[in-house]
Every structure is written in C-alpha cells, then in structure tokens.
Amino acid sequence: MNNEKTTIIAAGAVIGVIASVLVLLGNPVNMGFCIACFIRDTAGALGLHRAAPVQYIRPEIIGIILGSFCMALLNKEFASKGGSAPMTRFVLGFFVMVGCLMFLGCPFRMIVRLAGGDLNAVLGLVGFFGGVLTGVFFLNKGYSLKRTYRMAAWDGYVLPAVQVIFLILLVAAPAFIFFTEPGGGPAAKHAFWLVSLAAGAVVGALAQRTRLCMAGGLRDIVLFKDYKLILGFVAVFGAALVTNVILGLATGTPYVTFGFAGQPVAHVDGVWNLLGMYLVGFAAILLGGCPLRQLVLSGEGNADSQVTYLGLLVGAAFCHNFGLASSGEGPTANGKIGVVIGICVCLAIACLNTFKKGDK
C-alpha cells in the first residue's frame, strides 16, 4: 500500500477516535462532529435564528478552519483564490444545509451515526450515494463552475480572521451571544471549549493534508476507480466504531446501539432521510466537496469555499426561522418542500453549467 493511502487511513483513524471521545467529554451522542449541526448552533449563538435548543458557538468549526489555515501556511499552500461562481456556491451551500437538517447531520455525522449503530444513516448513505451519482453524471457531461483566480492578497484571510473573532465571543460570552441553557437541548451538550477547539484543529490539519472528503471519496470511486479518499472515511467509521465499543465497555453506558427508533438527534422517516442526503450528495458534488472539505478549503484561502460557508450559515438560519429543520419527531412539511426545491435548484444549476457551452 502506498504512502498516500497509509497516511489517509491513519488520519481517518485519528479523526474517528476524536469524534467518539468528544461524546465522552460532553458532546451530544453520535455528534462528536457534525459540520452542519455545529454551523447551525453557531448561527443560533449569533442570533441569526432563535431556536433556543441549538445555540452555541462550536469551537470545533473554528478549530477545523484554523487548523487547516495553519497547516496550509506551514506547507506554503495558502493562497487567496476565488471567482469561480461564488453566488452559485452560496446557493449550493444554502441547500446543502437544508438537506443536512432534513437528515440531521452532514456526511461526516452520517458516518459517526453509523458507527453508533444508527441504521437510519444507512438510508442517508444510500441517498447520498444517489446524489453523488447524479452529480457525477453531470461531471462526465462537462459540468464546471469555471476557473478560480488569484484574489487580493488578504481576501483569503477573512474567514480565518472571523473565526478568531467567534472564538473571542465564545470565551468572553457577551450578553448578545445566545447560549442554550443547561439541559435545554443538543447545544447545551459540549466538551470544554479548549478541548473542542484542539480537536477541531487536529481534524482540520489532518483533513488539509489528506484532502479527506466524503463526497469526493464516493465520486472518485465512480469516476476513476480511485479509492484513496474513501479509505479515509472507512477508517473514520472503523475507528469510531471500535472506540465506541471500548467506551461502552469502560463506562457501562452503551455507545453503540443498533436500530432505527430512539436514536439520538435522529428521526425514523426513511424516505426523507434518503432524500435529504440525496440533496446533500448532489450539491456537494456540484460544489466539489462535502461541508468538511469546504471548511478546510476556506482555511487554505479559498474565497469560494468561504462564500459556501456563508451559504451554510445563512441556510441554517433559514432552516430554523422557517421551520425547515427536522427534529427527533421527524421532518416538517416546510422541510420537505425545502428539500424538493433544493433538488430542483441543483438540477437547474447542473444543467446550466453543463450544457451551456462557454470558454472554461
């Protein structure tokens, strides 16, 4: 096995262990990491939505972006780039969040949920793979959001700088930042902020080095029979599962419970779990990467991915302000409409950027 593959398996294993240990240290069950949920919590803390159970500036997100940022600087890979259809990316980011909050998790949490025995995530995975296949169909037909260009030198620093400000707001906790009351919902459950920050930084740095991406992993198998990226996520799953089993034995509280009903922060509506993740998979391929990858690219100075982050953030606010987000009880009617609209929008974006020929 070559060096690249060994590295990504090792990195995936470390990330899987971290994801499980974060639950032991206070994060919600099966939510050591969830890019979508954590951006949603951050949107709530900033008051962009007022859903009281999900308001907390999640240091994991800050850590991932800054971890990638530092690693990219260290390896001289940091570069301010952008200009590849930023508004289209904003819209795609928005609908990635709509799909994630239908399913209740990003592709990363989907793996974490699987490792916790949550079988609803199997349907999510099926839908996600379907979305990836749809995206790959358009890639093969020539889909492109065109080229990126060098931006003004400091442009790529904006989102990492904003994350530093978020960190200050988290620690200073001024009155205008909202925090879920203890026992008031998932966002009340979190590890100590320094631990979360460090965990995020390690994940961000490792994902930057290895280019870890769930959507990219499935895509590369279909497109090129290239198994490098998917090995990373298989390692995340394996390591999280083993860690969960060990934690269960050590603490006496089960960390792996196989089944559909009663899973933490999840619902059992299979059709909408599938369709939600179909939307996420499709949009992620059109974007060139899953939410985790977008954060990592943001840290590398990619302004387009930073705009995608804004799309995710605004999408999360809309999801809660307009009742699109699912809960443990199941999806909402508004959420279902949102997902259908999202799939239509993705189809339109895919067609417009595939069949309308122009200079690349």
Next chain:
Amino acid sequence: MMKTVDARGLSCPEPVLMAREALKSGDKQYIILVDNMTSRENVTRFARSQGYTTTVTEKDGEFTLTLRK
C-alpha cells in the same frame, strides 16, 4: 508539439477529467498545467494508474506536470 492541457484555476476532479480526456489520444507525452497541490497529486496519481510517470516543475504556485510513457 506536445499536447498541453491547461487546468489552471480548476479544482478536482476537473483537471483529472481533462487529463483523462486528453490521454485518450494515446500520445507518449503530455503537459498538464495546474495551480494547486491537490490537483497536482490527483493528476499524478491518475497518470500513474494509466502507466505514465510524472515530473513536476513549479513556478509561482503553478505546476507544470510532464507525463511520459
């Protein structure tokens, strides 16, 4: 004239898709231009899978990949 693929500014999988398309002509040598490390790694990996060896030169953050069979 060696066949050249300009994939600068594009992010994966597009550079690899362009390389795959170009390699269909079956030439002994190609030049592929990319401007990020991920594309450099991915094109190199793809070239290896197709039996090409890759040499890389870098200038101002842009990479010139020369594929040879």
